[in-house]
Amino acid sequence: MSNKAAAAYHPNKSPHLGPDCRDNKHPACDGRALNIITDEVTQCGCHCHQEKP
Ligand SMILES: [Zn+2]
Ligand SMILES: [Zn+2]
Numbered sequence: 001m002s003n004k005a006a007a008a009y010h011p012n013k014s015p016h017l018g019p020d021c022r023d024n025k026h027p028a029c030d031g032r033a034l035n036i037i038t039d040e041v042t043q044c045g046c047h048c049h050q051e052k053p
Contacts, residue, residue: 016034017033021048026046031044033045
């Protein structure tokens with residue numbers, strides 16, 4: 001893994017969207033997405049998963 005990519009990556013704010021969120025099917029998304037940089041499963045960064053106060 002490149003250290004440069006890791007430095008540019010914000011751990012608490014995933015820019016990756018799950019395929020369902022990308023298709024605007026938010027209720028179908030299980031909160032997982034694929035990190036295209038590391039090719040690992042990561043957290044879906046869509047706002048629909050954020051808990052509302
Ligand atoms: Zn969503
Ligand atoms: Zn999602």
